[in-house]
Amino acid sequence: MIDAFHGENKILFVDDEINILNSYKRTLRSYFSVSTALGGKEALRIMGEEGPFSVVVSDIKMPQMDGIELLSKIRTKYPDSIRMVLTGFADLEIAIGAVNHGDIFRFLTKPCQTEDLVKAVEAGVQQYRMVHASRELEAVRRIKKGLEGTIRAFTRVVELRDPYTAGHMDRTADIATKISTSLGLSSDQIQGLQLAALVHDIGKVAVPTGILNKPDSLTEAEFSIIKTHPLIGAEIFETMETEWPIQRIILEHHERIDGSGYPHGLKCDEILLESKIVSVADFIDATMTDRPYRKSMEREKVIAKLKKNSGIKLDKRSADIGIYLIQEGVVSPSVK
Template sequence: MPENINYNAEHVLFVDDEPNILQSYLRTLRSKFSVSIALGGKAALELLESSPPYTVVISDIKMPGMDGVELLSIVRERYPDTVRMVLTGYADLNIAMSAVNQGDIFRFLTKPCHPDDLTKAIVSGVKQYKMTQASRELVAVRRMKEALEGSLRAFTRLVEFRDPYTAGHMDRTAEISSLIATRLGLSPDIIQGLHLAALVHDIGKIAVPSGVLNKPGVLSDAEFALIKTHSLVGAEIFETLATDWPIQRIVLEHHERIDGSGYPNGLKGDEILLESKIISVADSIDAILTTRPYREALNKQKCIDLLEKEKGIKLDTSCVDAGVALLKEGVIFKDLPF
């Protein structure tokens, strides 16, 4: 048995109309599983309703009152994740097929069944149950992540009403960040979290007056200080965001620089998350290659030169190398000239 499953904690229910057979199952298997027994279908349903969820239900077919086919059909309807098996002395093919079709039977076993074979069948049933549970959890997590992305995209649309450039910039930075992360070999889950953080990395600019954001000339010290608050504001917006991804921290750190010259906290080197370092490079690439209120867009070669100048000083070397490679290969901004 695999060590990652505690089989003693797995609830297994045997259903039969012969007490002696039920007691033999209990004696044989209670050291391996949490075994319960029910004398007939009605007693089994009562036990299922009043007890913890059962991982596996194993029923005889020929029983007075409620037979095994009817019982397992009800179990299938009420407890769809519970793995259902038949253990019977009747090998009639029609009965077997009826049980399989109506009760969605995982295994069809015949009496007498050797304890080792019965144990193996239950172990397989437990594994099937765990796989079903994991699949449901995965679907739930995926839906939660999709809902989170939808909420974050709503934030970008909010910014777009005030500053169309910032919204478009966040979308492009998210795409470039994901490509850099993929080039660096990060896991899909980390890349997804990075993408979501990049989608909202400048969300704090909603607190900056549009006149300052779109000023065509050089910013005063006071105006630049106001601009620099957007990382703190953005992090505050997502302070209560419940997620396994460090979205708030990435939003806070995306203007930090590895030499400590960034803001808001002057972090250095490994004090900065890799995801934050990636966004710093992606952010720079998009800022250089797009028209800003204070200057026209620059060409790819100028962008590469600026990135190389800050590589290993302000910007992470591996992130810059990945970004430059994407530019040279035409993966990003492919229509722009060198």
């Protein structure tokens, strides 16, 4: 049975007889939060002032505004409320009219046993919850789709300034997705991780191109500037509300298991799993791709470096999967 005073259990009974309404209130108050309205106009006023109501149960034969007109208006103004009819005039013509004009969920006849009425209203509350859950799911889907579009726009901005960085982020996202899939992460986690990987180096927009594309080794001062990019990237996403830890992954993708990473020197479980995965994917693509200051490494050397750093600087499970992907040719050096 549905919890008696759950917020979704607000039920409105509408009738033109006060004694019947009082009876509903006495009978059902231990099951639902029951409100009553003496007629259609009163019902619309109460819905406007005290709503939303999950279920509205109305008589049909009422003066001034009958139940069919009322439920039709409710369907237009409050489409989420589940509409039910409870009437003593239960002929087929009235039932058809009520269904066609008010989109009726249940059609009950007076007198109605308490047990039957409770079951019908409970079914209405469950339907209301399903409708709301569906709407919330669709809203979340739209938000996620919009966020994905925004993130992909960010990568295109980077590409205009530094094609290597944008291509690197795309490839890192692909490798990270393969690793996370092998680790058995949920589809939602993988989606968030993929989007974070697509912008993990977004902070490099603030790094001078002369440093990014320098053909020689970086000086200590130049490397210090490079090391600010996770902080800058995280700041860019600071105000972007999302259920995914995108900002944190951007911030942590250069942290290392042994605490030797940056910007905060986090260790082991202080680093989010998704961040660890992106770290390995980032490491793989960086070593297997030409850089301004060096050529890409051979596959065997990349595997050797992964083995050397596995469980020390890089997450062991992620690194082991990365090694397997390279050995099987699923991940290979990018073609320049």
